[in-house]
Amino acid sequence: MGEITLIEGLRQAMDEELARDDRVFIVGEDVGPRGGVFRATLGLFDKYGPQRVIDSPLAELSIVGVGIGAALYGLRPICEIQFADFIHPAFNQIVSEAAKMCYRSNGEWTVPLVIRAPYGGGIGGGLYHSQSLEAFFTHVPGLKVVIPSNPHDAKGLLKAAVRDPNPVIFLEPKKGYRLIRGEVPEGGDLLVPIGPAQLSRPGADLSVFAYGMMHHYVLQAAEIVAAEGIQAEVIDLRTLLPIDKAAILSSVRKTGKALIVHEDNRTGGYGAEIAALLSDEAFTDLDAPVRRLAGPDVPAVPFSHPMQDWFMPNTEKIAAAIRELAAY
Amino acid sequence: MPLPPPPLLDLYRLMLLARRLDERAWVLHRQGKIAFHISGIGQEAAQVGAAFALQRGKDWFAPYYRDLALMLALGLTPLEFVLGLMGKQGEPSSGARQMPSHWSLRRANVVSHSSPVATQAPHAAGLGLAIRLRGGDAVVLTTIGEGSTSQGEWYEAVNWAATHKLPVIFLVENNVYAISVRQNQQMAVEHVAEKAAGLGLPGVIVDGLDAVASYRAVGEAAERARRGEGPTVIEAKVARMTPHSSDDDDRSYRPRDEVEAMKARDPLALFRQRLLAEKVLSEAQDAGLQEEVKGVIEAAVAEAEAAPYPPAEDAAYPVYVEDVRRG
Numbered sequence: 001m002g003e004i005t006l007i008e009g010l011r012q013a014m015d016e017e018l019a020r021d022d023r024v025f026i027v028g029e030d031v032g033p034r035g036g037v038f039r040a041t042l043g044l045f046d047k048y049g050p051q052r053v054i055d056s057p058l059a060e061l062s063i064v065g066v067g068i069g070a071a072l073y074g075l076r077p078i079c080e081i082q083f084a085d086f087i088h089p090a091f092n093q094i095v096s097e098a099a100k101m102c103y104r105s106n107g108e109w110t111v112p113l114v115i116r117a118p119y120g121g122g123i124g125g126g127l128y129h130s131q132s133l134e135a136f137f138t139h140v141p142g143l144k145v146v147i148p149s150n151p152h153d154a155k156g157l158l159k160a161a162v163r164d165p166n167p168v169i170f171l172e173p174k175k176g177y178r179l180i181r182g183e184v185p186e187g188g189d190l191l192v193p194i195g196p197a198q199l200s201r202p203g204a205d206l207s208v209f210a211y212g213m214m215h216h217y218v219l220q221a222a223e224i225v226a227a228e229g230i231q232a233e234v235i236d237l238r239t240l241l242p243i244d245k246a247a248i249l250s251s252v253r254k255t256g257k258a259l260i261v262h263e264d265n266r267t268g269g270y271g272a273e274i275a276a277l278l279s280d281e282a283f284t285d286l287d288a289p290v291r292r293l294a295g296p297d298v299p300a301v302p303f304s305h306p307m308q309d310w311f312m313p314n315t316e317k318i319a320a321a322i323r324e325l326a327a328y
Numbered sequence: 329m330p331l332p333p334p335p336l337l338d339l340y341r342l343m344l345l346a347r348r349l350d351e352r353a354w355v356l357h358r359q360g361k362i363a364f365h366i367s368g369i370g371q372e373a374a375q376v377g378a379a380f381a382l383q384r385g386k387d388w389f390a391p392y393y394r395d396l397a398l399m400l401a402l403g404l405t406p407l408e409f410v411l412g413l414m415g416k417q418g419e420p421s422s423g424a425r426q427m428p429s430h431w432s433l434r435r436a437n438v439v440s441h442s443s444p445v446a447t448q449a450p451h452a453a454g455l456g457l458a459i460r461l462r463g464g465d466a467v468v469l470t471t472i473g474e475g476s477t478s479q480g481e482w483y484e485a486v487n488w489a490a491t492h493k494l495p496v497i498f499l500v501e502n503n504v505y506a507i508s509v510r511q512n513q514q515m516a517v518e519h520v521a522e523k524a525a526g527l528g529l530p531g532v533i534v535d536g537l538d539a540v541a542s543y544r545a546v547g548e549a550a551e552r553a554r555r556g557e558g559p560t561v562i563e564a565k566v567a568r569m570t571p572h573s574s575d576d577d578d579r580s581y582r583p584r585d586e587v588e589a590m591k592a593r594d595p596l597a598l599f600r601q602r603l604l605a606e607k608v609l610s611e612a613q614d615a616g617l618q619e620e621v622k623g624v625i626e627a628a629v630a631e632a633e634a635a636p637y638p639p640a641e642d643a644a645y646p647v648y649v650e651d652v653r654r655g
Binding site (some may be wrong): 025051056059061064066067068069070071072075089093096101102103104105106107108109110141142144166 | 450
């Protein structure tokens with residue numbers, strides 16, 4: 001076992017998949033000699049060459065649209081969107097094309113495509129380098145939506161995403177790229193299946209659901225409140241679409257209380273879907289209202305630090321929300 | 329390899345089949361037997377010329393909704409088309425999920441397209457990129473109306489293909505109207521082909537009412553692409569001889585004398601006259617072809633009318649590849 005950063009997990013995943021399958025290629029802005037603005041593809045251009053690691057024109061819709069065309073041919077593109085905030089020009093290609101291709105062709109054409117996009121705030125990125133936009137895509141049947149929270153899952157889920165025959169939106173917590181470190185087995189073929197959530201900390205008093213960067217903070221908050229005698233169970237959702245209903249329901253049936261944490265804004269956010277699921281299928285198991293701790297309903301994360309801090313959920317805010325729910 | 333002489337009778341037969349089938353679709357709509365039809369009447373020559381200039385079974389296609397003649401030339405059967413018109417089981421493009429004329433035909437390398445216009449153009453560039461990455465000298469044909477070249481998707485796709493010298497032919501079927509909006513309200517250039525200059529690739533104008541001209545232009549673009557010299561924009565000047573669709577009435581925006589003048593230049597009639605004059609086709613042969621096509625269409629309509637609708641529960645599938653039921 002070796003300890004690596006989350007972004008190194010992603011880089012290893014792409015390196016291994018490029019080596020394993022010559023249908024795999026990377027396309028995006030600055031992914032070539034520059035190795036990506038976050039260095040996720042560092043060294044891959046030198047290793048695999050300009051045919052496999054392709055610097056695209058600065059145009060997101062065609063990064064995805066061209067990827068779809070190559071996927072229709074049978075290749076396995078990994079499309080990098082430099083910041084998730086810039087994915088919107090590609091929305092038509094993702095939602096009208098990639099997501100609907102299998103259905104609209106009655107399974108004749110499929111789009112085995114991964115779209116990687118760094119998301120999330122707390123990095124001084126202002127409105128357009130900080131957004132969380134998973135809820136746009138979790139609303140779309142035909143897509144899979146994956147968000148890893150640690151190096152092990154970043155590597156294993158990305159490798160699984162490359163092999164998945166469907167379009168996968170792979171959102172990466174960029175604040176955690178180098179902040180989050182963890183053990184990853186060396187060698188072997190690490191695959192983390194798309195679909196199952198992960199119980200990352202057992203507890204009896206309440207269930208906390210999170211993913212990506214927020215999951216990292218939730219673990220810290222759970223540690224803090226444990227010292228106060230509150231046993232929070234933490235579930236790392238990992239795959240948002242399809243939703244792991246069984247994992248969510250079984251945890252809440254045990255604890256009777258649920259808190260969902262995400263930095264995407266509250267209204268219409270992913271937490272609402274979990275709350276609805278619990279209302280539908282675990283109503284009689286609940287001992288308290290389902291709580292959401294989410295980004296506020298403002299257009300995006302402001303740049304200036306005090307305002308950014310006001311926006312972002314963090315360990316302290318999560319600990320406070322846990323205490324409040326535990327006391328209900 | 330020089331382009332072989334155009335197979336004139338094949339071109340004519342497919343234009344005739346497409347025209348009669350399209351006309352029959354309008355009648356079926358008037359009879360209340362189908363809910364929707366979008367027509368390609370007036371654009372058949374450009375389409376069949378393009379199809380015959382390419383290597384069917386090897387080359388790839390990302391078409392748009394007016395391409396009935398192209399699709400027939402690529403092997404879509406009249407029955408398959410009518411099943412689509414009626415939303416019946418066995419329709420090959422989408423299993424009757426999509427509206428009619430939203431083509432897809434895996435066996436002919438025709439990828440599926442949607443209704444939002446120009447979305448197919450980046451797919452064509454991506455197919456071209458894949459051909460480049462995997463080797464081989466296949467080419468990609470993608471078609472579009474002139475109005476849809478206003479979309480950013482088209483510019484981005486052409487720019488990609490030109491930058492990477494991809495083997496793609498961007499065929500613009502310019503029928504002057506985007507539903508009701510004339511070309512001069514879409515673009516400042518007189519010819520769509522002029523847009524190519526700004527993107528660094530050749531732009532060719534061709535008489536799209538002439539199947540042979542289209543055949544030659546597409547054939548030359550294909551040869552360029554196969555030689556690794558990159559994409560071409562071809563603007564085929566065609567005619568939209570009908571309203572936009574069965575839900576449109578063009579009398580509110582289109583001068584009647586323009587429509588009449590266009591009918592005098594009907595590409596099917598012009599081609600027929602030419603073949604008769606050149607003695608490629610005799611009157612008797614033509615009468616035989618007309619009968620044959622009529623019979624094919626009658627049989628297709630009868631069979632499609634008798635065909636079942638898909639079971640309602642098919643609407644639940646296949647959202648993901650895991651849902652695809654084979655066999």
